[in-house]
Amino acid sequence: MxxxxxxxxxxxxxxxxxxxxxxxxxxxxxxxxxxxxxxxxxxxxxxxxxxxxxxxxxxxxxxxxxxxNNLLIKRRKRKIHTTQSFHWLRKYPNLIRDMRPSQPNQLWVSDITYWKITSGHLYISFVTDAYSHKIVGYHVADTLESIETIKALSVAIEESTKPLKNLIHHSDRGYNTVHQAMFHCYESME
Missing domain, CATH: 1.10.10 (Arc Repressor Mutant, subunit A)
Known part of the structure; x- marks a missing residue:
C-alpha cells in the first residue's frame, strides 16, 4: 500500500x-x-x-x-384482528390441503381485510378463485358481521357465468369468515 x-x-x-x-x-x-x-x-x-x-x-x-444510531422507527404492530379461531362453531376439516385446482370454479377462497379511514375502519370481504386468482365477489362493510361475508359470496355466485358444480368454498377458521356462508352457497347452487 x-x-x-x-x-x-x-x-x-x-x-x-x-x-x-x-x-x-x-x-x-x-x-x-x-x-x-x-x-x-x-x-x-x-x-x-x-x-x-x-x-x-x-x-x-x-x-x-x-x-x-438507534434512529430507525420500529413498525407498530397491527392491532385489528379479523380472524378469531377460538369459537364455539364447528370447525370443518381442511378439504384443500395439498389441492391444486385444475380449472376455474373448482375452489374459491374467502378472506377479510380492512382499510383504515378517518371515521374508523372499512372491512372488505372477498372471494377469490384459486385457479385464476381472480376476485369473483366482494363486499365492503363497516362491521365484521358474518352477514357481510355472505353478501360477498352471494355476489360471487350471482356473477358466475359457469356452472358451480362440485365447487369447494374455503375460508380460514375465523368466526367472522364464511362458515355460515358455506351453507348459503350450497342452498343457492341447488
Missing part, C-alpha cells in the same frame, strides 16, 4: 464521518416535528439537504446510519 493511499483512506473516513454527522443532525431536526416518520419518507426529505451539501448517500446507507 502506498503512503498516498494510506492517508487518502483516513481523509475519506474523516469526510464520510463529517457527512454522516451533518445528516444525523438534520434527521434529529426533522424528528422534532415528525417523530414517527419512516426511513423512506425521511430519505425523500433529506435529498435536497444532501444535494445542497454535496453529500452522496443512498437510501440503504441512510438506513444503515439510522440503525447504527
Amino acid at each position: 502506498t503512503r498516498q493511499s494510506y492517508y487518502q483512506h483516513f481523509w475519506q473516513q474523516e469526510a464520510v464521518g463529517f457527512e454522516q454527522e451533518l445528516v444525523l443532525k438534520e434527521v434529529l431536526r426533522i424528528r422534532l416535528t415528525h417523530r414517527r416518520m419512516g426511513g423512506r419518507k425521511l430519505y425523500e426529505l433529506l435529498e435536497p439537504f444532501m444535494l445542497e451539501h454535496h453529500i452522496k448517500m443512498g437510501r440503504d446507507a441512510l438506513f444503515d446510519l439510522l440503525v447504527a
Whole structure:
C-alpha cells in the first residue's frame, strides 16, 4: 500500500464521518416535528439537504446510519384482528390441503381485510378463485358481521357465468369468515 493511499483512506473516513454527522443532525431536526416518520419518507426529505451539501448517500446507507444510531422507527404492530379461531362453531376439516385446482370454479377462497379511514375502519370481504386468482365477489362493510361475508359470496355466485358444480368454498377458521356462508352457497347452487 502506498503512503498516498494510506492517508487518502483516513481523509475519506474523516469526510464520510463529517457527512454522516451533518445528516444525523438534520434527521434529529426533522424528528422534532415528525417523530414517527419512516426511513423512506425521511430519505425523500433529506435529498435536497444532501444535494445542497454535496453529500452522496443512498437510501440503504441512510438506513444503515439510522440503525447504527438507534434512529430507525420500529413498525407498530397491527392491532385489528379479523380472524378469531377460538369459537364455539364447528370447525370443518381442511378439504384443500395439498389441492391444486385444475380449472376455474373448482375452489374459491374467502378472506377479510380492512382499510383504515378517518371515521374508523372499512372491512372488505372477498372471494377469490384459486385457479385464476381472480376476485369473483366482494363486499365492503363497516362491521365484521358474518352477514357481510355472505353478501360477498352471494355476489360471487350471482356473477358466475359457469356452472358451480362440485365447487369447494374455503375460508380460514375465523368466526367472522364464511362458515355460515358455506351453507348459503350450497342452498343457492341447488
